[in-house]
Amino acid sequence: MEPGGNLLTHLVESSIFFRSDCGGRGVCGKCRVEARAKQKQSKTQLACTFTVLEDVSIEIPPTSLLSSLALKNPQALYGDDVMSRISAVGEKTRNLEHLQKLVVKTIEWGCEKLASSNRIAPTTLEKMVVVGNPAMIHLFLGVNPASIGVAPYQPAFFEARCADGSSLGFTGMRLKVHTLPQNGRKYVIYKKSTSGEADEVAISQKDIRSIQFGKAALVTGIEFLLQKENKQLPKKIIVAGAFGSYLEKTDMITLGMFPEMPLQEILHSGNLAGAGAVMALCDNRYLEQAKNLAAQIQIVDLALDIEFQKVFVNRLRFPESQGCFKVEDAL
Numbered sequence: 001m002e003p004g005g006n007l008l009t010h011l012v013e014s015s016i017f018f019r020s021d022c023g024g025r026g027v028c029g030k031c032r033v034e035a036r037a038k039q040k041q042s043k044t045q046l047a048c049t050f051t052v053l054e055d056v057s058i059e060i061p062p063t064s065l066l067s068s069l070a071l072k073n074p075q076a077l078y079g080d081d082v083m084s085r086i087s088a089v090g091e092k093t094r095n096l097e098h099l100q101k102l103v104v105k106t107i108e109w110g111c112e113k114l115a116s117s118n119r120i121a122p123t124t125l126e127k128m129v130v131v132g133n134p135a136m137i138h139l140f141l142g143v144n145p146a147s148i149g150v151a152p153y154q155p156a157f158f159e160a161r162c163a164d165g166s167s168l169g170f171t172g173m174r175l176k177v178h179t180l181p182q183n184g185r186k187y188v189i190y191k192k193s194t195s196g197e198a199d200e201v202a203i204s205q206k207d208i209r210s211i212q213f214g215k216a217a218l219v220t221g222i223e224f225l226l227q228k229e230n231k232q233l234p235k236k237i238i239v240a241g242a243f244g245s246y247l248e249k250t251d252m253i254t255l256g257m258f259p260e261m262p263l264q265e266i267l268h269s270g271n272l273a274g275a276g277a278v279m280a281l282c283d284n285r286y287l288e289q290a291k292n293l294a295a296q297i298q299i300v301d302l303a304l305d306i307e308f309q310k311v312f313v314n315r316l317r318f319p320e321s322q323g324c325f326k327v328e329d330a331l
Contacts, residue, residue, distance in 0.1 A: 007035070007058070008047035024048040034059035065278065067114045074102040075139065082135035086149040089139075100142040104169040111173065128165070128177045129281040131273040137179050141168070151303050158182050160291050178287060180280060181294030215257040216315040221302060222259065223311065228300055236265045240272035256319040 008024060008031055022028040026049040036042040037056045078088040078099060089096045107130075115122040130140060134155040138145035141163065143156050158181060165175040192200075226234065237258060239247065249266045252258050258266065279286040302308045 005052055006048065007033070007045065007050040007052055007056075010052060011047060011058075022048075067117055069110050069114055071106055071110055074106050075099050077102070082133065082145075083149060085139065086135060086145050089144060090146055090149070093144075096139070096142060096144055099139045101169055103136075103140055108170055108173070122173055125173050125175050127281060128175055129277040129287070130177060130179050131277045134182045137182060141179065153303060155182055158294070160287070160294070178280065180276065180287075180290050211255065212316045212318075215255050216312050218257050219259065220308065220312045220315050221300075223315075224302060224305065224308070225300060233259060233261050234265075236267065237261070238267045238269050238272075240269050242271065244268060245270055254319065256315065256317075 006024075022030075026046050029046065031047040032044055033047050034042045035045045035050060035056050035058050037054050042059065075085055078085045078095065085099060089099065107128075111125060111128075112122045115125065130137070132140065135145045135148050138148065138156060141161065145156070147154050147156055160181045161179045163177050165173050165177050168177060170177070222234065222237075226232065239245075239252075245268055247257075249263045252266070253260060253263075276286070276290065280290060
């Protein structure tokens with residue numbers, strides 16, 4: 001590595017990406033590497049605080065993320081949401097093959113880009129782990145997702161699957177592909193005029209209704225799970241995914257997404273699906289643990305519970321108008 005500058009910056013410029021939760025202030029310790037200058041012993045360094053003064057060789061821990069790439073899902077041609085894509089498959093069976101090819105070709109293109117940026121031949125890739133919601137996994141594997149779109153909303157399969165890349169449409173890469181188990185009016189809330197133009201942030205009745213449906217389904221599911229285990233409150237709630245990362249804990253309780261509980265017991269964990277995919281990709285033990293865990297999980301089918309609809313409708317209202325969170329109050 002050429003001398004001069006910050007080691008983390010050098011790595012990023014080479015498309016080698018590390019977690020740097022502290023913003024490069026040397027606090028979080030996520031960017032540790034083993035660095036060795038000429039004729040010197042290897043030494044653990046924080047890439048964000050290490051200044052390169054001479055040529056150095058580095059050893060990147062196996063848990064580090066070398067590169068990442070974000071691409072728009074081309075399946076959006078059939079709609080932005082999975083229900084639109086499920087409907088498209090129902091309208092014409094050949095749409096399933098087209099949707100599957102679209103996502104496979106996009107992933108293949110991304111693999112080639114990542115391999116190229118790391119000076120790796122795409123043909124040397126041996127293993128891939130793919131995660132996503134059940135509908136996306138069905139479409140990726142070329143399995144009809146129709147059963148997910150109608151009651152009781154069950155996937156065609158639950159288990160982890162493994163397939164040859166060539167059988168899914170990957171070309172030039174002889175790899176094994178794994179999937180993990182699945183168990184009207186608007187209200188302007190901000191407006192600013194700049195250069196004669198008005199910028200506004202607005203929320204519509206449709207937006208509010210979508211929030212109500214989402215939060216009612218979520219908290220009703222939590223309540224029925226608690227009732228099944230004869231518990232009043234969950235010990236802990238882990239919020240995963242990109243969307244959850246932008247939600248404040250107090251807002252989730254205020255809106256009625258979660259029951260009243262200590263804020264310290266609500267944890268934001270970020271992209272757990274992506275982290276799990278990396279763990280399963282790098283260590284087969286994690287892949288087996290995922291399979292074993294999925295086999296132990298008990299499914300509570302709310303669609304078969306005659307009381308679900310009654311509780312769900314009651315929870316559409318926001319907490320100020322519905323009181324405390326007790327299932328028996330709604331029954």
